[in-house]
Amino acid sequence: MEVVETPGGGGVVIIEARGRVDSNSAKAFEEKLLGAIAPSEPRIVVDCSQLDYVSSAGLRVLLMAAKRAKTNRGKLALCGLKPHVRDVFDVSGFTGIFSIHSTRESALTAVS
Amino acid sequence: MEVVETPGGGGVVIIEARGRVDSNSAKAFEEKLLGAIAPSEPRIVVDCSQLDYVSSAGLRVLLMAAKRAKTNRGKLALCGLKPHVRDVFDVSGFTGIFSIHSTRESALTAVS
């Protein structure tokens, strides 16, 4: 797994998770993502277009991030989920909890 | 395995063996090759440039063909052996028995 953080303009932070987020790599993903959410009123887009695989360990991190973003009066959106990853969101009921977008542009608009 | 027979000019027949010649496919290779050697004074080039794999079952056919070509006062040459196939020829001592060439042109000259 690789996590890349880039500014998305207007204070938005884009976190791109690439490869596999499983129990072995979830810790690194957690540190990066929760770090980005720490400031108040965080605006985060998690770009999943290069994410090939996510297990419950990765969803755990995303749920923590979503809860914390709300607590900190911020916004979090996801984009670019590949079909297998999307299936995992569907099975877990996360599709109804998260703001999920097909394009990065649409996710950026949602958090701005 | 696939065997393709093409005229090489001046009465030479080119037999191209592609893929795998193993115990399962050796029979088809045998029919094609011995068929080409049946006429008197046969001139045959066996092009091995697309041959990925040969087992003792394939060498058996080649040895029969070489013996028969000699009996029929003909000539047989091989060309384009890939490294792994070449190793098999070396181990069996066939390198010293066969006329082996790197290019088809050189093999055609040898049998003409």
Added chain:
Amino acid sequence: MSAVLELRLANRLSEIRRVAERIESFCAIGGVPESVIFKLNLALDEVLTNIIDYAYDEEGEHEIILRVVLVREILSAEVVDDGRPYDPTLTPDPDTGLSLDDRPIGGLGIYFAKRMMDRVVYVRDGNRNRLTLSKSTGKGADEAG
């Protein structure tokens, strides 16, 4: 031709990615659809992660045995560990309809394993847990969830 892949792993999370690669290659050559391979890998990831995280008291090294069997259109995987007795088939499913605020963190692993596969069977066998997960690779396997 029937085929079995047997892997012996250490109780380390870093093994899971390599298990996934091996299973991918074993299943792909056997003609198992990509979507079924993904599901088996997710189910096994969850089961192995739980064993590594929860099954052992001490820090020591333990061996986990994984056997994947492909016979005709049935793909099955057996996971054997010598950790504490634990039957994951008895774990209640999470409520996946809760809102963000009410949704608890965690509790999805076993549920994923169950949902990805057609059948999950647990047996305590001497001092070992033996969990067998199976799935049809044939028509409609994709839609099974």
Added chain:
Amino acid sequence: MSAVLELRLANRLSEIRRVAERIESFCAIGGVPESVIFKLNLALDEVLTNIIDYAYDEEGEHEIILRVVLVREILSAEVVDDGRPYDPTLTPDPDTGLSLDDRPIGGLGIYFAKRMMDRVVYVRDGNRNRLTLSKSTGKGADEAG
């Protein structure tokens, strides 16, 4: 991680190409060099062909069991059949220095199997032949651990 691939084949020559594909995939993911995979496949092709051609009296279907084991830098393959007792390690090597005229047709199969591998060991085990072929995969060829 150690890995074992077990295949159960029918006594049909058409199985051999599929065995080769499975072994290629099993070994490649384990980091075995291509040249070693080629040699193992050639050795197994020869051994399996002989079993299918010579081991059985009648026409009936028989099962041949092939187990390929990759542990650190040793690749080994065990072939078990229920055919007539036959110890190929006792078969004399052919004379590979003969001229075209003197060279007999055939007799290379067992020789290839022996030359491709580091070690070939035969055991008669009840009513079965058990042939074990092994080879070092060379430095760093296997996965760590």
